[in-house]
Amino acid sequence: MEGRVKxxxxxxxxxxxxxxxxxxxxxxxDAGMEVIYLGNSLPEEIIKAAIQEDVDVIGVSSLGGAHxxxxxxxxxxxxxEGIKDRVMFTIGGVFSSTDAEKLQQIGFDEVFExxxxxxxxxxxxxxxxxxxxxx
Amino acid sequence: xxxxxxxxKEILQAKLADQERIPLYNSEALEKLREEFDQWKxxxxxxxxxxxxxxxxxxxxxxxxxxxxxxxxxxxxxxxxMQDLGNSGQEPxxxxxxxxxxxxxxxxxxxxxxxxxxxxxxxxxxxxxxxGATGLNxxxxxxxxxxxxSDDPIxxxxxxxxxxxIDSVEDMDLLFKDIPLDEVTxxxxxxxxxxxxxxxxMYLALxxxxxxxxxxxxxxxxxxxxxxxxxxxxxxxxxxxxxxRIQCDNIEFIRQNVPQWNFVTYNGYNLxxxxxxxxxxxxxxxxxxIGSIExxxxxxxxxxxVAERVAxxxxxxxxxxxxxxxxxxxxxxxxxxMKYRFNAKSTRSMWMRCHVQTSGVSLMxxxxxxxxxxxxxxxxxxxxxxxxxxxVDSYDEAYSVPTEEAALLSxxxxxxxxxxxxxTEVVDxxxxxxxxxxxxxxxxxxxxxxxxxxxxxxxxxAAIEKGWLxxxxxxHFYREQSMVERGDIKLVGYNIYKALGGVPPIEVFxxxxxxxxxxxxxxxxxxxxxxxxxxxxxxxxxxxxxxxKKNILPYTVECARVGCSEGEIFRVFxxxxxxxxxxxxx
Numbered sequence: 001m002e003g004r005v006k007x008x009x010x011x012x013x014x015x016x017x018x019x020x021x022x023x024x025x026x027x028x029x030d031a032g033m034e035v036i037y038l039g040n041s042l043p044e045e046i047i048k049a050a051i052q053e054d055v056d057v058i059g060v061s062s063l064g065g066a067h068x069x070x071x072x073x074x075x076x077x078x079x080x081e082g083i084k085d086r087v088m089f090t091i092g093g094v095f096s097s098t099d100a101e102k103l104q105q106i107g108f109d110e111v112f113e114x115x116x117x118x119x120x121x122x123x124x125x126x127x128x129x130x131x132x133x134x135x
Numbered sequence: 136x137x138x139x140x141x142x143x144k145e146i147l148q149a150k151l152a153d154q155e156r157i158p159l160y161n162s163e164a165l166e167k168l169r170e171e172f173d174q175w176k177x178x179x180x181x182x183x184x185x186x187x188x189x190x191x192x193x194x195x196x197x198x199x200x201x202x203x204x205x206x207x208x209x210x211x212x213x214x215x216x217m218q219d220l221g222n223s224g225q226e227p228x229x230x231x232x233x234x235x236x237x238x239x240x241x242x243x244x245x246x247x248x249x250x251x252x253x254x255x256x257x258x259x260x261x262x263x264x265x266x267g268a269t270g271l272n273x274x275x276x277x278x279x280x281x282x283x284x285s286d287d288p289i290x291x292x293x294x295x296x297x298x299x300x301i302d303s304v305e306d307m308d309l310l311f312k313d314i315p316l317d318e319v320t321x322x323x324x325x326x327x328x329x330x331x332x333x334x335x336x337m338y339l340a341l342x343x344x345x346x347x348x349x350x351x352x353x354x355x356x357x358x359x360x361x362x363x364x365x366x367x368x369x370x371x372x373x374x375x376x377x378x379x380r381i382q383c384d385n386i387e388f389i390r391q392n393v394p395q396w397n398f399v400t401y402n403g404y405n406l407x408x409x410x411x412x413x414x415x416x417x418x419x420x421x422x423x424x425i426g427s428i429e430x431x432x433x434x435x436x437x438x439x440x441v442a443e444r445v446a447x448x449x450x451x452x453x454x455x456x457x458x459x460x461x462x463x464x465x466x467x468x469x470x471x472x473m474k475y476r477f478n479a480k481s482t483r484s485m486w487m488r489c490h491v492q493t494s495g496v497s498l499m500x501x502x503x504x505x506x507x508x509x510x511x512x513x514x515x516x517x518x519x520x521x522x523x524x525x526x527v528d529s530y531d532e533a534y535s536v537p538t539e540e541a542a543l544l545s546x547x548x549x550x551x552x553x554x555x556x557x558x559t560e561v562v563d564x565x566x567x568x569x570x571x572x573x574x575x576x577x578x579x580x581x582x583x584x585x586x587x588x589x590x591x592x593x594x595x596x597a598a599i600e601k602g603w604l605x606x607x608x609x610x611h612f613y614r615e616q617s618m619v620e621r622g623d624i625k626l627v628g629y630n631i632y633k634a635l636g637g638v639p640p641i642e643v644f645x646x647x648x649x650x651x652x653x654x655x656x657x658x659x660x661x662x663x664x665x666x667x668x669x670x671x672x673x674x675x676x677x678x679x680x681x682x683x684k685k686n687i688l689p690y691t692v693e694c695a696r697v698g699c700s701e702g703e704i705f706r707v708f709x710x711x712x713x714x715x716x717x718x719x720x721x
Contacts, residue, residue, distance in 0.1 A: 014281045015368065064277045094532075095534070096643035
């Protein structure tokens, strides 16, 4: 892995709650990553920005219930644009444990439920990136 | 110095300094107590306790006010019972706004409800009413809050989520099907000034359709700039000055035309939940209230005409005594502001009437049933504080919208406090406690200091435009996260006393299906059926009113009547005012 890890963060759709994602943005920046925060965006906008910025990680936040509908669209878009295997996809927010499993099945590499610590988030990204570099 | 140049704090300090005080404690008794106390502290109290005399409760969104180990009259030697407390229903209203408080009227049990389409939420609201809820509190879905239509591409996949989808007066009709608008009180959770100016007119248009005069309608809207410009993540924001003007347009129009309606609920709740202390929560709401009353006076209105219908909304969290003291403190402060800063004459104008919702951010996903206990303490503190109405959060909210069972349990929590514990029989039961009174004084001073800071910055809108509030929040919640992770803030079942092997899963709410399709179909039908020439004219007239800075409400009411959708009206705002980029939070 050369250079800094580049992360794109976004609120998914119209969700109004951003305390979590901003905490994550600060934590990743403090951990030495380059963070781009898109604000509220739709899946296709996130994919477009990710390609433009050539990021390593996409992190989206959804506390408003649209994690499955918009989350699936995000992963579908990523597959269509051919970046699904190149980029790590993570999602955090409020959802049932069943939905958390579904999000993993859809193709998210990491799913963070409420209570995840900054350290867990940072280290899971670093682990993912280094394991991919080693492949 | 002329009065208008002085800050609220300076005015209050001058007025209070002029008052003759009659201390309750005589100086001889205090002197004797001080001697005894000092001796006790040096002989009976152990060295370690003496050295750690002050302890600070660390809690989620707590104010971190250090507490002494024991409180005595020495903490409040100048205590003047009449000046500082009065009796209940009497100035300065520290003990409550009514003489008989809950003996006269129970606190209103008003549980937030909202999910799916209007038909779904209508069913849940009726369920709550059938089980003894005494007020309605519909909450809107994400596209409705952010002012987009259900058929806008931006709303895809989010219609009916975390609230009810409302696109036009037709949805409003379905939402209140079989509910007589002149018999219930309805708190429409229209957070922002902009969506209040769009959605409340739909409610008014519905009343017209049903032949109910507007002066029979009772309830409230939120209508708070803080939520539109600070406590929100969204794709498009109108500028704060315009947003504030709409807030005041709503106040003015509703006061003039819907006399029993509470036109604003200064919302500290969402601000605090986003991440501030209980002090900033109240300072921001009070500063906003001062700013909008000033604006109403500038528009030529009498202060009492406006202030009689002002209401507040607070978040009671886990530091129990802080919560009791906060509600008492801000009630006294508001009285003093109305009396001395605004020279209000009507008693009602000096009442800080408030609704509270127990703190959601204090609830944990881990071991969710623990949240039932947390919310019950939050609710009890609120009742000790003397609030007017109450929502108790449900234990499953870190998973989804509450199930019917969880929502009922929240209502039952209130009913148990009200009917089984006996706490409502005595007004202000903690009044006179050395501790609670000292804390009440301390908190009142701290709130006023922050109000002063905001006023010196140029007022509340300036504090928003400059990003002062945004930065304060971001700093607070980032620091708080560190404290949780370090274990300084202790959370049972999360960072202390964790369940070995986990706990059984709870049942989680499932959203109804087909809501988006239903909403889209209804909108398509409306667009075909309505008189589109009238719609075009109403929207054009609104655009003109926005540009001329006239009160826009008569125009949005007309838009609602002729069947404009929410998204169509918001587009007019965006075109007239342009967009604003809020300050970065990190």
